[in-house]
Amino acid sequence: MTDEPTLGEVVRRFEDRLTDVRDDIQQLGRRLDEKVDQKVYDLRHETLSTRVAALETVREKDAEKVAATRRWLIGAVIIPLVAVLMPVIILLIQGAST
Template structure:
């Protein structure tokens, strides 16, 4: 009979197990509170996808503006400048060769 636990020891072991189960349930409750609902996740994902699409559209518009600005710069500044300087250069070259 020495191998059998006393009633007090059985109660103590049972209370220990009950405490462990309560702690486990409490931890599970905390983990469930931290979990994101699937609908909330999907909404956030859709909002992010919409935002990325808007940013890509803005980037494409900015690239088009940059190309238009370069074309304007070439057409309004470089070509007239070359047109003015070319006759001067030609006259200088002809004058130096005579």
């Protein structure tokens, strides 16, 4: 008989379990409130995919501009500079050898 709980102890244990269940239900409610709807998730994912595609396009255009700038630099600056300096260097080498 001593192993059996008293009626007051049974009520306390029951109230503790009821409080635990209420807390669990409140936590589930909070988690459900924080959950993102699938449609919203899909829209965000689609928007991000569009933005990434746009950024990749811009990056490719920038890479083309850099390549065009390099070609311009070589064609408009370096080659004429070499063309002007080569005769001067050749004349200096020939003049130093005479």
